[in-house]
Amino acid sequence: MKKLVIAAVAALVLGGTAYADTIKVGVIGPFSGPFALQGKNFKAGIDAYMALNGNKVGDDTVEVVYRDVPQADPAQSKALAQELIVKEKVQYLAGFYFTPDAMAVTPILKQGNVPMVIMNAATSAIVTKSPLVVRTSFTTWQTSTPIAKVAFDSGVKKVISVVSDYGPGIDAENAFKAGFEKAGGQVVEAIRMPLATNDFSPIMQRIKDSGAQGVFAFLPSGPTTLGFVKAYNENGLKAAGIKFFAPGDLTQESDLPALGDAALGIQTTFHYAVSHDSPENKAFVDAATKAIGNKAELSFPAVSAYDGMYVIYKMIEATGGKQDAQKAVDAVKGLSWVSPRGPVFIDPESRHITQNIYLREVAKAGDGTYINKEVQTFEKQGDPGLEAAK
Amino acid sequence: MQTVFSIAVDALAYGMVLFVISIGLSVTMGLMRVVNLAHGAFAMIGGYVASYVARDLGLGYTVAIVAAVAATIIIAIPIERFLYRRIYGAPELTQVLMTIGITFCVIGIANYLMGPTLKTIPLAEALQGSADLGFRTIPVHRLFAIVCGLAVALGLWFVIDRTSFGVKLRASVDNAAMAAALGVRTEIIYAVSFGVAVGLAALGGVVGAELLPVEPYYALRYMVTFLVVVSVGGAGSIPGALIACLLLGAIDTTGRYLMPEFGEFFFYLAVIAIICIFPRGLAGRAK
Numbered sequence: 305m306k307k308l309v310i311a312a313v314a315a316l317v318l319g320g321t322a323y324a325d326t327i328k329v330g331v332i333g334p335f336s337g338p339f340a341l342q343g344k345n346f347k348a349g350i351d352a353y354m355a356l357n358g359n360k361v362g363d364d365t366v367e368v369v370y371r372d373v374p375q376a377d378p379a380q381s382k383a384l385a386q387e388l389i390v391k392e393k394v395q396y397l398a399g400f401y402f403t404p405d406a407m408a409v410t411p412i413l414k415q416g417n418v419p420m421v422i423m424n425a426a427t428s429a430i431v432t433k434s435p436l437v438v439r440t441s442f443t444t445w446q447t448s449t450p451i452a453k454v455a456f457d458s459g460v461k462k463v464i465s466v467v468s469d470y471g472p473g474i475d476a477e478n479a480f481k482a483g484f485e486k487a488g489g490q491v492v493e494a495i496r497m498p499l500a501t502n503d504f505s506p507i508m509q510r511i512k513d514s515g516a517q518g519v520f521a522f523l524p525s526g527p528t529t530l531g532f533v534k535a536y537n538e539n540g541l542k543a544a545g546i547k548f549f550a551p552g553d554l555t556q557e558s559d560l561p562a563l564g565d566a567a568l569g570i571q572t573t574f575h576y577a578v579s580h581d582s583p584e585n586k587a588f589v590d591a592a593t594k595a596i597g598n599k600a601e602l603s604f605p606a607v608s609a610y611d612g613m614y615v616i617y618k619m620i621e622a623t624g625g626k627q628d629a630q631k632a633v634d635a636v637k638g639l640s641w642v643s644p645r646g647p648v649f650i651d652p653e654s655r656h657i658t659q660n661i662y663l664r665e666v667a668k669a670g671d672g673t674y675i676n677k678e679v680q681t682f683e684k685q686g687d688p689g690l691e692a693a694k
Numbered sequence: 695m696q697t698v699f700s701i702a703v704d705a706l707a708y709g710m711v712l713f714v715i716s717i718g719l720s721v722t723m724g725l726m727r728v729v730n731l732a733h734g735a736f737a738m739i740g741g742y743v744a745s746y747v748a749r750d751l752g753l754g755y756t757v758a759i760v761a762a763v764a765a766t767i768i769i770a771i772p773i774e775r776f777l778y779r780r781i782y783g784a785p786e787l788t789q790v791l792m793t794i795g796i797t798f799c800v801i802g803i804a805n806y807l808m809g810p811t812l813k814t815i816p817l818a819e820a821l822q823g824s825a826d827l828g829f830r831t832i833p834v835h836r837l838f839a840i841v842c843g844l845a846v847a848l849g850l851w852f853v854i855d856r857t858s859f860g861v862k863l864r865a866s867v868d869n870a871a872m873a874a875a876l877g878v879r880t881e882i883i884y885a886v887s888f889g890v891a892v893g894l895a896a897l898g899g900v901v902g903a904e905l906l907p908v909e910p911y912y913a914l915r916y917m918v919t920f921l922v923v924v925s926v927g928g929a930g931s932i933p934g935a936l937i938a939c940l941l942l943g944a945i946d947t948t949g950r951y952l953m954p955e956f957g958e959f960f961f962y963l964a965v966i967a968i969i970c971i972f973p974r975g976l977a978g979r980a981k
Contacts, residue, residue, distance in 0.1 A: 338915070502905050505947070506704055513697060527906075527912075538824055538831075561811070598809065
C-alpha cells in the first residue's frame with residue numbers, strides 16, 4: 305500500500321515536471337574587482353526584468369546563473385562559457401562587459417547550440433564573428449558619431465581628439481573624426497593617452513597649445529574620468545572657452561556625484577540616461593533601484609541587461625523552450641519594442657540594436673542630485689562602425 | 695619657453711604628490727625592512743575617512759585630514775600588534791604574502807562598507823580654484839600638495855637625523871639585538887615608526903585624492919608607482935625619495951606632453967636605467 309502511494313506521488317510529480325522545464329541563462333560579467341559596479345548593474349537590470357515579468361515563460365521557468373570575470377580576461381571568459389554550456393547546460397549566454405571576453409566565446413556558440421546576448425561589449429565587429437550574437441547595448445561608434453554633428457553645429461571647426469589608448473578609445477577617435485570631417489570640420493590633432501594616466505595637466509597644456517576650439521575626449525568610465533574633467537576645469541580650459549565633447553561613458557550616472565559641479569554643463573551623447581522621461585523608464589528605474597539597493601549606483605549597463613532579458617524571453621517563447629540557437633536568433637531579428645531608453649529594434653542584418661542616441665547635458669535636479677538631462681534626440685541610429693569596418 | 699615653465703610646474707606638483715604618498719612606504723621598507731604592500735590600503739583608508747568626515751559629516755577639510763591620519767593610525771595599531779609584529783625580520787616572501795593579503799581584505803571591506811563608487815573629499819574654500827602664476831594658472835590644491843611635501847620631507851629628516859628617537863630607530867634597524875641590550879625598547883620604536891608611516895600614508899591618500907581618486911581598488915591600482923618611487927630613491931632615504939619623485943615626475947610629465955602615445959615608456963625606461971646604475975636606488979645604503 306505504502307509503495308503504491310509513493311509510486312502515485314512520484315508519478316504525479318514526474319508527470320508535472322515533464323512538461324515544464326527549467327531554462328538556464330548563463331551570465332558572464334565583472335561581479336568582483338575594479339569593475340564590480342558594472343556587473344552589479346547587469347544583475348540589477350536582470351533582476352528588475354524578472355521582478356516585473358516573472359520568471360516563467362509559458363510553462364518554463366527561467367533561471368539565471370552568474371559567472372565572474374573580474375577584468376578583461378578572454379581565456380577565463382571562454383573557460384567559464386564552456387563550463388556553463390557543458391556542466392550547467394545553459395541554453396543562453398549573456399552579459400559580457402569587455403569586448404575581448406565576448407570575442408573569446410563567439411567560436412564555441414555554434415557547437416554549443418547557444419545564442420549570445422551581449423549586454424555591454426561595445427566594439428562593432430563582435431556581431432560579425434558569429435551569426436548567433438545579438439547585442440542590446442551600444443557601440444562606441446554609435447554613441448560617438450552624433451557628437452561630431454553637435455560639435456560642428458555649435459560653431460566649432462577645429463577640434464583636438466584625446467582618447468585613452470585602447471580599443472574603444474581608438475573606435476571613438478575614428479568615429480568622431482569620420483563624423484566631424486564629413487560635416488566639414490577639421491581634427492587638428494589626435495592624442496592617445498595611456499590608460500594608466502593619473503595626471504592630466506600635461507595633456508591639458510597640449511590641448512591649449514594646439515589652438516583647437518574644442519576637445520573631443522573618450523576615457524573608460526571610472527576613476528580616470530574624474531581626474532580628466534577636473535584637470536579640464538582647473539587648468540583654465542573651460543575658462544578659455546574650449547568646448548568639451550564626449551560620449552556618455554564620461555558622465556555615467558554613478559560617477560556624477562563625484563564629478564559634482566565640475567561636470568555641470570558638459571554635453572555628451574549616449575543611448576541611455578537614468579533620468580529619461582517615460583513611463584517604461586520609471587517602472588524600470590523603480591525596479592532596478594530596488595534590485596541594486598542604491599539609486600546612485602544605477603547606470604547604463606542595467607538597461608542593456610534589462611533589454612537583454614527581454615530578448616531572451618522572446619527567444620524562449622519562440623522556441624517553446626527547446627534548445628535551438630539559430631531559431632531563437634532568427635525569431636528576434638527585426639524585433640521592435642519600447643525599451644526604458646526609448647523605441648528600439650534589432651537590426652535583422654547586423655543583429656545589433658538600433659536606437660535613439662540622446663544629446664545630454666549634466667545638470668542639477670530639483671533634489672540636488674546630478675543628472676544627464678536629455679536636450680536633443682537623434683532618432684533610429686544604427687551602428688556606423690560596421691560600415692566603416694568594411 | 696612658456697611651455698617649458700608650464701611643464702616644470704606640472705612636474706613639480708606631480709612629483710610632490712607622489713612624494714607625500716610614497717614616503718611612508720620608504721620608511722617601512724627602508725627603516726623597518728618590511729615590504730609593506732598594504733601601504734596603498736592604508737592611504738585608501740585615510741581617503742575614505744577624510745571623505746566621510748568632510749562630505750557626510752560636513753566638518754571641513756582640516757578636520758578631515760586630522761581625523762583621517764588619527765583614524766588610520768588607530769586602525770593600524772591592532773594590525774601592527776597582531777600581524778606585522780610577526781613578520782619583522784621574516785623573509786621578503788612571507789612579508790609580501792601577508793601584506794598583499796591584508797590589502798585584499800581591506801579592498802573587500804571598503805567595497806562592502808563604502809560601495810564601489812568614487813568618493814571625493816570636498817576641499818577647503820581656500821584650496822579651491824586656481825592661482826595665477828603669471829604665465830599660467832595652477833590649481834591651488836597642487837600648491838598645497840607641494841607645501842605638504844616639503845613640510846613632510848623636512849619634518850622627517852629632522853626627526854630621523856636630529857632627535858634621540860631617530861638615533862634609537864636607526865640603531866634598532868641596524869642591529870635590533872644590540873640596541874635592545876643597550877636598553878632601547880625596540881618594539882615600541884617599531885610600533886611608533888609604523889604608526890608614523892601609516893599616518894603619512896593616510897595624509898598622502900587625502901592630499902593626493904585630487905589626482906588619485908579614492909575607490910576600493912585604489913589600494914592596488916597605484917601600488918606599483920609607490921614601489922617604483924621607493925626603489926628608485928633608495929628605501930629609507932628621504933632625500934633619495936624626494937629626488938626620485940621630482941625626477942620621475944619630470945620625466946613622466948614631459949613624456950606625456952611630448953609623446954603621450956608612448957605611454958609610460960619613458961617613465962619605466964628611466965626606472966630601468968637608474969636601477970642599473972644605482973642598484974640600491976639613488977641614495978640607498980649598502981646593507
